[in-house]
Amino acid sequence: MSDSNNMTLNLKIWRQSTTKDKGQIVDYILEGVSPDMSFLEMIDMLNEQLVAKNDDPIAFDHDCREGICGMCSMMINGQAHGPEKATTTCQLHMRSFKDGDTIVIEPWRARAFPVLKDLMVDRSAFDRIIEAGGFVNVNTGNAGDANEILIPKEAADLAMDAAACIGCGACVASCKNASAMLFVSAKISQLALLPQGEVEADQRALSMVEKMDELGFGNCTNEAECEASCPKDISISNIARMNRGFLKAAITSKTK
Amino acid sequence: MSTEQQVKKLDGKVPKGDIKTLWENYKFDMKLVNPSNKRKFKVIVVGTGLAGASASATLAELGYEVEAFCISDSPRRAHSIAAQGGINAAKNYPNDGDSVWRLFYDTVKGGDFRAREANVYRLAQVSNNIIDQCAAQGVPFAREYGGTLSNRSFGGAQVSRTFYARGQTGQQLLLGAYSALMKESSKGKVKIHTRSEMVELVMVNGKARGIITRNIVTGEFAKHSADAVLLCTGGYGNVFFLSTNAMNSNGSAAWKAYKKGAYFANPCYTQIHPTCIPVHGENQSKLTLMSESLRNDGRVWAPKKQGDKRPANEIPEDERDYYLERVYPSFGNLAPRDVSSRQAKYRVDEGKGVGKTGVAVYLDFRDAIKRDGYEVIKDRYGNLFDMYQRITDENPYEVPMRIYPAVHYTMGGLWVDYNLMTGAKGCFALGEANFSDHGANRLGASALMQGLADGYFVIPYTLGNYLASEKPNEEKVTVDNPEFEQAMKEAKGRFSKLLSINGKRSVDSFHKALGHIMWENVGMGRTEKGLTSAIKEIQALRKEFWKDVKVTGSDSGINVELEKANRVADFIELGELMARDALARHESCGGHFREEMQTADGEAKRDDEKFCHVAAWEWTGDDGEPIRNIEELSFENVHLATRSYK
Numbered sequence: 079m080s081d082s083n084n085m086t087l088n089l090k091i092w093r094q095s096t097t098k099d100k101g102q103i104v105d106y107i108l109e110g111v112s113p114d115m116s117f118l119e120m121i122d123m124l125n126e127q128l129v130a131k132n133d134d135p136i137a138f139d140h141d142c143r144e145g146i147c148g149m150c151s152m153m154i155n156g157q158a159h160g161p162e163k164a165t166t167t168c169q170l171h172m173r174s175f176k177d178g179d180t181i182v183i184e185p186w187r188a189r190a191f192p193v194l195k196d197l198m199v200d201r202s203a204f205d206r207i208i209e210a211g212g213f214v215n216v217n218t219g220n221a222g223d224a225n226e227i228l229i230p231k232e233a234a235d236l237a238m239d240a241a242a243c244i245g246c247g248a249c250v251a252s253c254k255n256a257s258a259m260l261f262v263s264a265k266i267s268q269l270a271l272l273p274q275g276e277v278e279a280d281q282r283a284l285s286m287v288e289k290m291d292e293l294g295f296g297n298c299t300n301e302a303e304c305e306a307s308c309p310k311d312i313s314i315s316n317i318a319r320m321n322r323g324f325l326k327a328a329i330t331s332k333t334k
Numbered sequence: 335m336s337t338e339q340q341v342k343k344l345d346g347k348v349p350k351g352d353i354k355t356l357w358e359n360y361k362f363d364m365k366l367v368n369p370s371n372k373r374k375f376k377v378i379v380v381g382t383g384l385a386g387a388s389a390s391a392t393l394a395e396l397g398y399e400v401e402a403f404c405i406s407d408s409p410r411r412a413h414s415i416a417a418q419g420g421i422n423a424a425k426n427y428p429n430d431g432d433s434v435w436r437l438f439y440d441t442v443k444g445g446d447f448r449a450r451e452a453n454v455y456r457l458a459q460v461s462n463n464i465i466d467q468c469a470a471q472g473v474p475f476a477r478e479y480g481g482t483l484s485n486r487s488f489g490g491a492q493v494s495r496t497f498y499a500r501g502q503t504g505q506q507l508l509l510g511a512y513s514a515l516m517k518e519s520s521k522g523k524v525k526i527h528t529r530s531e532m533v534e535l536v537m538v539n540g541k542a543r544g545i546i547t548r549n550i551v552t553g554e555f556a557k558h559s560a561d562a563v564l565l566c567t568g569g570y571g572n573v574f575f576l577s578t579n580a581m582n583s584n585g586s587a588a589w590k591a592y593k594k595g596a597y598f599a600n601p602c603y604t605q606i607h608p609t610c611i612p613v614h615g616e617n618q619s620k621l622t623l624m625s626e627s628l629r630n631d632g633r634v635w636a637p638k639k640q641g642d643k644r645p646a647n648e649i650p651e652d653e654r655d656y657y658l659e660r661v662y663p664s665f666g667n668l669a670p671r672d673v674s675s676r677q678a679k680y681r682v683d684e685g686k687g688v689g690k691t692g693v694a695v696y697l698d699f700r701d702a703i704k705r706d707g708y709e710v711i712k713d714r715y716g717n718l719f720d721m722y723q724r725i726t727d728e729n730p731y732e733v734p735m736r737i738y739p740a741v742h743y744t745m746g747g748l749w750v751d752y753n754l755m756t757g758a759k760g761c762f763a764l765g766e767a768n769f770s771d772h773g774a775n776r777l778g779a780s781a782l783m784q785g786l787a788d789g790y791f792v793i794p795y796t797l798g799n800y801l802a803s804e805k806p807n808e809e810k811v812t813v814d815n816p817e818f819e820q821a822m823k824e825a826k827g828r829f830s831k832l833l834s835i836n837g838k839r840s841v842d843s844f845h846k847a848l849g850h851i852m853w854e855n856v857g858m859g860r861t862e863k864g865l866t867s868a869i870k871e872i873q874a875l876r877k878e879f880w881k882d883v884k885v886t887g888s889d890s891g892i893n894v895e896l897e898k899a900n901r902v903a904d905f906i907e908l909g910e911l912m913a914r915d916a917l918a919r920h921e922s923c924g925g926h927f928r929e930e931m932q933t934a935d936g937e938a939k940r941d942d943e944k945f946c947h948v949a950a951w952e953w954t955g956d957d958g959e960p961i962r963n964i965e966e967l968s969f970e971n972v973h974l975a976t977r978s979y980k
Contacts, residue, residue, distance in 0.1 A: 096891060114614045122619055129840045129886050129895065137892050141580040143620045146505055147411045169724050194551055195892040202528060205408050209520040213513035214472045218392040218790045221470035225427065228481030238474040238499060241506060245410055268474065275472040
């Protein structure tokens with residue numbers, strides 16, 4: 079579609095062939111970018127051009143392109159998921175940029191998230207944290223009628239606010255300490271707020287925090303960059319809730 | 335048909351008896367594996383969406399040794415996560431007349447009498463257990479002030495039976511199943527292989543005994559053996575290139591099984607969802623769905639006049655055609671998906687489409703906001719409205735949304751019997767990957783229900799019966815069996831071939847070309863002429879693909895183009911089978927609309943005399959004509975009738 083609104087962009091993109099490769103920023107000029115395109119469609123367009131020139135296309139994680147799977151992960155001009163608030167990279171549209179803009183695109187950078195290739199990183203550390211206790215120990219078939227346990231709407235809503243986390247890792251990438259506190263606290267909060275999860279709340283807080291530390295994520299120093307960059311508006315009040323739970327568990331828990 | 339004599343009549347293996355007690359009695363009749371023997375059986379689960387994660391977790395809880403595989407970087411990314419609206423169950427909490435029977439009835443009718451009754455009844459029965467299980471896992475369902483669970487209504491039903499977690503029900507249910515999976519992983523009961531793609535199914539002595547995988551990060555191939563293989567790999571809507579499916583959703587695992595003896599059932603049954611954001615341009619990569627729940631409060635309309643280019647808010651009330659309310663007065667805006675999509679297409683075909691492209695209709699909240707207030711509507715649909723605004727740059731609180739149908743779900747899939755076993759012995763298919771429960775049209779909020787029903791409550795029983803009866807573990811099959819080496823060789827050969835072609839056209843250009851053929855000819859309206867020419871065009875495209883595709887990079891390390899090429903090659907073949915199936919089914923039913931077969935007022939006209947059956951296609955070689963086997967369907971409980979939503 080040729081349109082007078084189309085833009086020409088100067089892209090500076092991180093290229094790194096493997097985890098061990100040093101990597102570098104490579105410059106590209108991309109013409110004919112429509113403001114209605116999504117950010118990832120803009121990268122698709124660049125990749126088509128690279129393939130045509132026999133160049134290696136840029137590897138990046140993406141899947142649902144609806145802002146819910148948590149795959150997309152780009153630092154855009156130093157901001158995780160780019161300039162729009164509460165928006166994932168896949169939902170960011172080119173109308174947020176203007177003709178002639180320079181856009182710097184980098185992968186998440188954190189010790190616990192090694193770069194696999196270009197803009198793709200390994201976030202399996204998040205799975206390891208969930209394995210440490212981000213669940214309710216209930217096997218299939220054990221459940222009573224769902225309405226037997228009443229849950230105040232307010233608690234259910236707060237739990238849902240926390241449960242909205244998509245596990246993208248923007249919080250870690252934005253934090254100067256590469257802390258995973260927002261991610262971890264969202265899961266701990268969701269389950270602690272519900273009677274079903276409250277039973278194991280102490281042990282869960284202790285195990286998940288321990289695992290997070292072990293995996294090389296940093297600590298929280300209250301900068302709140304995580305909250306500012308979170309595409310799902312997860313609140314840092316979850317971190318406060320987690321810290322209270324952790325402290326209580328550390329003092330009173332009989333198991334650790 | 336020249337292959338008439340080879341056509342098989344497939345047996346769905348539905349036990350005899352009263353449909354209401356069938357499953358209970360069958361559960362008692364099935365053989366059990368004793369607890370200490372379960373650990374001697376290994377099960378491979380491919381895919382970690384609702385079906386795969388729930389099956390993996392539940393089988394591991396029972397004591398089986400489970401290995402789960404997914405192509406994403408974490409099991410939590412599976413596309414089940416994108417389901418917005420909700421999950422049905424026959425709880426009847428709202429006291430509005432729901433029951434297991436009614437959910438069963440609605441689903442059979444909604445599927446336009448092309449599903450297997452016994453499977454649907456079982457689905458309705460276990461629907462209630464699913465809600466209980468998910469609530470116990472800490473899924474934050476929406477609740478009333480009294481602390482009980484909330485319900486809402488959804489298309490194709492006149493009761494409120496849909497449970498939901500804001501507009502993110504799929505996400506919350508998947509994260510629940512994922513948490514159960516991680517619980518078992520932490521105990522060492524499930525081994526999870528991420529970024530790992532199944533590229534072959536391995537059959538030994540006529541039984542599925544393993545898979546070959548390709549590691550997406552390293553490019554390495556690996557052999558994995560097991561006593562049974564479960565395919566939970568979702569649907570194949572991405573055949574159309576533009577769909578609401580995630581970019582990496584694909585049909586390749588199912589296609590490999592098809593080539594190893596599984597039948598592909600009703601491939602032409604595709605669901606085109608009525609409320610998606612319309613296409614904006616050539617570079618568009620995917621379409622975004624707006625939850626069907628919006629139709630609870632939004633009113634769908636198009637201008638009465640052709641080519642009316644006025645802004646929506648300037649079109650006076652008496653010049654608007656609220657066509658769903660007009661044509662279907664009793665269901666109105668809640669008419670089922672296939673019916674609603676077709677009506678939108680009719681408006682566009684009549685030249686009454688709206689927006690810049692003229693390929694859209696309106697979904698208007700003006701009256702709902704007037705009636706319930708801005709805050710109430712924001713509370714109900716806020717996140718969906720925000721998403722719409724982000725994509726289109728228009729504010730749906732002020733101007734009506736523009737919507738148009740898009741490919742969303744595939745009711746067709748691998749043929750399975752009542753035990754969820756495919757035509758390849760020992761290979762099972764769960765969730766969207768199988769064909770069994772939705773007939774020719776799926777009702778809203780039923781996909782999540784089916785994925786979890788299969789994984790949590792059906793496969794744990796039927797797989798046990800298979801393992802106890804067949805005792806595959808006694809055959810001592812390991813990856814050292816020659817069949818594994820052979821399958822590995824085939825897989826590697828295919829990938830090297832893709833790399834060696836070194837042609838001129840990109841993988842995406844082929845995918846887009848296929849999508850175009852499919853949307854034009856195998857989309858909402860299908861004709862003999864269009865389908866016949868589509869088959870020829872797809873065959874030509876396939877030839878050109880293998881001659882002229884360009885795959886950059888090498889076979890080691892991450893190579894996204896190579897991954898895509900492998901999947902697109904399968905999509906091209908699958909697309910041809912879809913067109914063949916649509917051509918052979920000379921009737922209209924649910925989402926399959928043959929323009930030659932319609933009633934005077936444009937509704938789907940079934941031919942129960944000739945087509946009250948499942949078409950289960952059998953592969954006969956790369957250049958052979960596939961055989962169209964059938965499974966007869968009988969409707970003893972919900973009697974065959976013309977669907978009416980008027």
